Amino acid sequence: MTAWVRLAAVLELLPGVLDSQLRRDAELTHYEYYVMAMLSEAPKRTLRMTALAQQTNATLPRLSHVVKRLEDRGYIERFPCPQDARATNARLTAEGWKKIRATAPGHVETVRQHVIDVLTPAQVGELAEICGSILAAVDPDRRLSGVYDR
Amino acid sequence: MTAWVRLAAVLELLPGVLDSQLRRDAELTHYEYYVMAMLSEAPKRTLRMTALAQQTNATLPRLSHVVKRLEDRGYIERFPCPQDARATNARLTAEGWKKIRATAPGHVETVRQHVIDVLTPAQVGELAEICGSILAAVDPDRRLSGVYDR
DNA sequence: GCAGGATGGTTGTAGCTACAACCTTTTGCT
């Protein structure tokens, strides 16, 4: 009971904390940041929409809306995939790359402050295990979340 | 890194799972359910808006909107607090009580299925500790969340 | 070689949350 009540509280409060830091310092949603971060680590900073949706644990419609907004702001560009005319590729622009480089340190610091640094190293390990198990239960087919690596 | 990436995924996916079960089976949001659950455990099934906001980890405006909707549906009633003319009390109606009694088993089962039962007892304990630390960092003044009990 | 289903993606809309502005009552200071 205690575990669940506290987890529910974290679920409710933590996203707000992360969001407001990013919105204040970079005018970005946490999810928008995550999308750009995933692109920045991909080969050629390019990913197909479906793959990007999986990696960011989101549905395709949600991603589509978000990418459109980021495209309007000049951080991402979309172009049809040459191999598959149905598919769309999303690529981080130079400006988007600059943006993510500038934003990352502050965001990482926030995550450290509120999560990593308040735990012992052993607890961090436990947390990874625990979240792994929960993810397996929540998304058994792993249609979303390419997060089971390591 | 692994711990954080997975926690971020849980933050993104778990609320959706809980919400859809409740919306499907009871036409309730997870947060609406939580509000009614907190009221159902309070003395006289009544709580002041501020207290209710704290216990449910929400801001007052959010609670105000939610309570209004639940009032329209007949699950909650509001009345001015006799001791403090500024304050408002929220009370669960008989219908609200019936609703929560009917809804609880399915919700609890969902939580077990996706969280508690996929962890070892030791992990459940660890999870409570970990979330406690995170909450302390996220909300140092404990203005929200009366969740540090035990 | 083509019909029917599956895959990839976009768009429209309803509903919830965050933020800011506002009003009322209470408290604190002098």
Next chain:
DNA sequence: AGCAAAAGGTTGTAGCTACAACCATCCTGC
């Protein structure tokens, strides 16, 4: 007492997400 500031709530609005409907392309079996 009296006035300023704080506490308790509500309302309005903008913005994001979920869900459903939709279109286009690809693939499979026959």
